Amino acid sequence: MAIELPPTDGATRLPVSFELYPPRTDAAAIALGRTIDRLTEVDPAFISVTFGAGGSTRDRSLTVLSYILENTSVQPMAHLTCVGSSAVEANRLVRQFLDAGITSFLALRGDPPLDGTPLTVGDLQSAAELVQLIHRVQQEREPFGQEAVRGTPGGTRLRARPRPERVAVAAFPNGHATSRGPQQEIDALLAKQASGANLAITQLFYRADDYLAFVERARAGGVSIDILPGIMPAASAPRLRRIAQLTEEDAPDELLIALEIEPTEEGRSEIATTFFSELAAEVIAAGAPGLHLYTHNKHTPVLEVLERLDRLPRAAHGPIKENA
Known part of the structure; x- marks a missing residue:
């Protein structure tokens, strides 16, 4: 059953x-x-791909970004971090992404490596x-460069230089660990x-x-850029x-308990879908930009x-769990 939200049409559908x-x-x-193919059916505004601290997944990140760019009509967004990277290395990496046709970025300071090694930030x-x-x-x-001025014979002016389409950053509704x-x-x-930066994306919240x-x-x-709510619909306690260990963002006890006592995977999925759909519906109804x-x-x-929010295009209303 869909959650009641203001109606949308093809021109005003909520960006996802x-x-x-x-x-x-x-x-x-x-x-x-297969997952990318299914996600692109809902015509998302972009799909971002994470980038490990110190470039630990650099080649694989670029492979996924290139797949999205070459095989879909969705804009790929590359994550970049300051952790373990010098300005020279970051400069080279941005050029590599731009040369590959990636023009949207999520710029992050980055988190400490998972093995407990101290956080190392370069000159950035x-x-x-x-x-x-x-x-x-x-x-x-x-x-x-120069471009002609229409209506002025021989007149020229400086041509505007292109800028990356999106340069997003992180936002922390409940504060960063530091x-x-x-x-x-x-x-x-x-x-x-x-x-x-022209877009902010929040860390997950509950x-x-x-x-x-x-x-x-x-x-x-004084912040005027869009602030997208970030939600992770996890169905496992x-x-x-x-996630709480990584983000210091604790899930509500009632959600954890409900997931722990539910014996079936289908039941846990229903609990999580209901919880996170209602969370999303509340922020959308209050004016979230996407x-x-x-x-x-x-x-x-x-x-x-x-689907619960009734935000799937008609073409995407197939069997969601196919090839899940």
């Missing part, structure tokens, strides 16, 4: 986007190809500096905006008020606890949420 990570095995790569100290570098590299690749307080989060987002209150503080503080879904490389959970 997804996050994927590079596959670790050949079998996972084949499954990911913040996501704001990385945003500046992305724009600078694009400008260097496209020098100023944050000293709520105002620091707003100041950091303002700095990213001033550096040229309560609509967390996102809505953050957006209200950001607007009051162990996975939710693992919806960014963390997929964990599975199309079924996110498409079930979109």
Whole structure:
């Protein structure tokens, strides 16, 4: 049963986007190809692909991004991090992505490696500096040129240089692990905006008020770029606890308990779909500019949420769990 939301049509349908990570095995790569095909059926605004700390998944990330670019009409978005990368290396990497036709980026400071090694940030100290570098590299690749001025014989002017289509950054409704307080989060987002970011995507959250209150503080503080709510519809209590270890964002006890006592996978899927659909519906009804879904490389959970929200195009209303 669909959740009641304001009606949409083809011209005003809510923008949706997804996050994927590079596959670790050949079998996972084949499954990911099927997932990408299913996700593109809902005509997302973009699909982002993560990038491991220090470039640990660089080649596989570029492979996935290139697949999206060459085989779909969806815009691929490359993740970039400051962790373990010098400005020279980041410059080279941005050029590599641009040369491959990737023109949208998610600029991140990055998290410490999972093996516990201390966080190493190179000469790029913040996501704001990385945003500046992305724009600078694009400008260097496209020098100023001249163009004719219509109606003025012989007249010329400087031709505008193209800019990356999207340079997104992260936002943290409940604060980053290293944050000293709520105002620091707003100041950091303002700095990213001033550096040229034109979109923010939030870390996952479990309560609509967390996102809505953050957006209200950001607007009051001068942030004007869109802030997309990021939601991960996980249907496993162990996975939710693992996510909490990585993000310091705890899932509600009632959700964890409900998933733990439900004996069937189908029942757990229904619990998660209901919870995350209602969460998404609440932020959409309050004016969220779109919806960014963390997929964990599975199309079924996110498409079930979109189906519950009645946000699937008619062409995508097939058997969602086919080849899940």
